[in-house]
Amino acid sequence: MIRILILALLLAVPAGAAAQTGDAPLAPSLRQNVIVTDELVRIGDLIDNAGPAAQIAVFRAPDLGATGTVAVHRVVDAVRAHDVFAINTYGLKEITVTRASRNIGNTDIQERIASAIAGQYRIGEAKNIGITFDRNVTAISVEPGIVGDLAVTRLSFDPRSGRFDVTLDVPGSHVVRRGTLRFTGVAAEVFETAVLTRQVARGEVLRASDIVIERRPKRELSADSVADPGAVIGMAARAPIRAGQSLRRADLMKPELVARNEPVTLIFQAPGISLTVRGTATEPGTKGDVINVVNTHSKRQIQGVVTGPGEVTVSSGRPRITASLSSESVTGTPRRSAQ
Structure with a gap:
């Protein structure tokens, strides 16, 4: 009986210890790659199992869409001030912090401006309006939760010169509201045309690799400009043609x-x-x-x-016959010639 009691006690001790271990909080551990959606980086963004301190902000986040690095010792020092200790850093020296964003690309900006000009000034279909900016335009980064489209708040356009001046907005974006999305440049009606990729000499036959399709302003094209590459492959240059020149039917001939x-x-x-x-x-x-x-x-x-x-x-459609037989009738009977 005594042996059974001792055995029962021995078996009970590990079970109790296991229960205590299961209830114990997990140790804080560092994240190597952090993504945030706010302007501030909180302890819970950096540290798993941070406990009550998880919502405390310790760093400012990078700009929308940007990624920055933080030395691990800075993270450890920052969270220690809020009673987060014994962090498993996995031997890392630094971590990355990326601020999530929704990017509105250059193409989206061009299409919105073209649509506004086409709708207000009737210079052609929006898909056939090419936009050229005065300066390099990069993507617009807005908060990831913003789903609205670009809105035009002001537009001026000169149909004669093609010059435009437009201000855009992204409804609901606090970041865009702080600045001004103003763009200037030239808008022109454009169409696809076949363009040479290299210079060709007179009589040289064009291959598929010699031709690309580009969108060019309507004013640069003529009535016989070629848009179908299949119509010029295998044709020869009537005269020397320089690289980058749009092709016209008058420039080409059969080989x-x-x-x-x-x-x-x-x-x-x-x-x-x-x-x-x-x-x-x-x-x-x-x-x-x-x-x-x-x-x-x-x-x-x-x-x-x-x-x-x-x-x-x-x-010849028939064999050549002698002149003396040229006066034969249809039946083949010789006809007497006039004397």
């Missing part, structure tokens, strides 16, 4: 398959007959062009159609 004074293959074709001789082109030509060629053997000049690189074809 030159025969050059002036170039040796060519002359192909004579008729039903049941095909004859190949050498010749010399007296003029350049693209596919389908009719050009003059000198027969190298007979020295006679002949007209033919350019059908391939260095190839000119002379075709």
Whole structure:
């Protein structure tokens, strides 16, 4: 009986100790990467298991969207003043603190201004209005809980010069309210056009890698400007074209398959007959062009159609017949000629 009692006591002691351990508060531990949504950094943002001191502010937060670093010894000193001790720092030397934000990018700003100008001044569709700022414009950072769109509070625009002056606001944002979101620049109607990425020489054939699509002001384009890259790939430059120039149909031609004074293959074709001789082109030509060629053997000049690189074809729909048969009737009976 005594042995059973002793064993029961021995088993009861660890259970009691375990209960006390489970009820004990967890030790404070440092966070390596901290994200805050307020202007102030509180102990609970920096330290897990900070207890009653968690809501006490100890540092000022970075600007919206910015990230800063804090040395660990500064954190330890700051929280010690509020009775937070024995912090597990995991051997860290510094931690990062990021202030969360919602970013309104450059594209959002441009689209809002374009929409306002299109709606108020009727210069075209908003999607076809290009905005160029006088200075570099960076993203606007607002509080993460703000979901409202950009609002235009003031707008002036000169349709002749394209100059604009606009002030924007983000309803509900305390940060934006402290400053002024004013932008100046030029707005112009723009359209997509094919632009060369490199300089090309006369007669050079354009490849897909030579062309990009850009939005250019309408005043820089002409009626025959090309917007479809498929319409110019495989075409040749009629004259030298510099890099960055928008392409016009007048700048291009079908690739030159025969050059002036170039040796060519002359192909004579008729039903049941095909004859190949050498010749010399007296003029350049693209596919389908009719050009003059000198027969190298007979020295006679002949007209033919350019059908391939260095190839000119002379075709006849019927075999050539002699002049004495030209007066035959449809039935084939010879007709007596007038004396």
